[in-house]
Amino acid sequence: MKTFHDILQKIEDFLDIPIAKLGSTHLTLWTVIQLLVLVVLLLYLSGKLRTWIVEQLLTRTRMELGARQATGAIIRYVVLVIGFVIILQTAGIDLTTFNVLAGAVGIGLGFGLQNIVSNFISGLIILFERPIKVGDRIEVGGVEGDVVRIGARSTEVVTNDNISIIVPNSKFISENVVNWSHTDRLVRFRIPISVAYGSDLELVERLLLEVAAENPDILDQPRPAVRLMSFGDSALCFELRVWSTTLIHRRGVLTSAINTAVYRKFTEHGIEIPFPQRDLHIRRNSTPSGSSPRPSAPDRPR
Structure with a gap:
């Protein structure tokens, strides 16, 4: 028993060896281990708290999924900041000793970490202003897909090919963003259709409206419409305008179904x-036998 007590005493003496000094506080190995354990525990518990808020607490309200995600993320950031300050004070570290360190970190943020800070601030702006939210269909920087997660530094977008693309949050602040479902999921689709000259215009319009009425993904209100847009080189150019709320994330499916039905009709x-x-007109140059053809005049500038 005495031997075991001696071993514990040696371990305690080893952990109490100072490895650094912050102001009047000596930083020991035990303090470092304590900080690491508490920080890991704080990260784990804050993540569980965010999940509970989003998936259980706020589901009782009428808040949308995007609003619940934003609220949960903001609460987690607040808990992390407060918890980190409490951990430092619990470990006996005087926060005033970090003044110089904070100044050095500020200089580093200004030079080497400016992109990270920019993305973090942009993430906070997105969470507060909510130009995009989880579940939205967006286009930004050539990327099109559904927003599945908004983080502190980046946003995860999943395309129709089930490929996850990580987009920095600053892109949503500095670039034009197309949000197909920002206010609601009602979107109008424009499908161009061409018919030959001489076709019955009233029949064409009636057939296109029948195609729209027979498609279950097209809404009756607002009503579908047909417009004659232009006279092309070889065709009359129509446009079928329809509204849908179910296939805004799969526009190709709706367009393909309409084109197939139009072709059959x-x-x-x-x-x-x-x-x-194209009409080709071939001219034969009739010249007397034995005489050379008359040279053509040079082209004049037009």
Whole structure:
């Protein structure tokens, strides 16, 4: 028993060896271990708190998922800051000794970590102003997909190919962002359709509206519309305008279904879908036999 007590005493003496000094406080190995354990515990518990707030506490309210995610993230940041200060004071570290360190860190943030700070501040702006939220369909910097997570430094966007793209938060502040579901999920789609000259315009419009009415993903209100947009080189250019709330994240599926139905309708009713055509006129130069053809005049500038 005495031997075990001696071993514990030696371990305690070893852990109490000072390894650094912060002002009047001696930083020992035991203090470092204590700080690491408490910080890891703080990170774990704050994450569990955020999950509980988002998935249990706020689900009883009428808040949207994006608002719940933003609220949970903000509360976690506040808990982390307060908890970190309490941990330092519990370990006996005087916070006034960090004044010089804070100045050095500030200089480092100004030079080497400015992108990280910019993304962090942008993340706070996103959480407070909510230009985007979890579940939104967005386009930014050539990336299109659904927002699945908004973090302190970056936002995770999942494309239709199930590829996760990590976008820095600063892009959502400094660049133009297309949010397909910012206010609601009601979006109008414009599908261009061409028919041959000489087609029955009233029949074309009626068939296009029938296609829209038969598609379950197209809304009856606002009503679909057909517009004759222009006279092309080889076709009359129409545009079918429809509204949907279900396929804003899969626009290709809706466009493909409409085009397929339009092709079948036009085939059944004899409406021709044109292809580019050109008329060629060939001239034969008739000259008397034995005489050379008259040289053509040089082209004049137009």
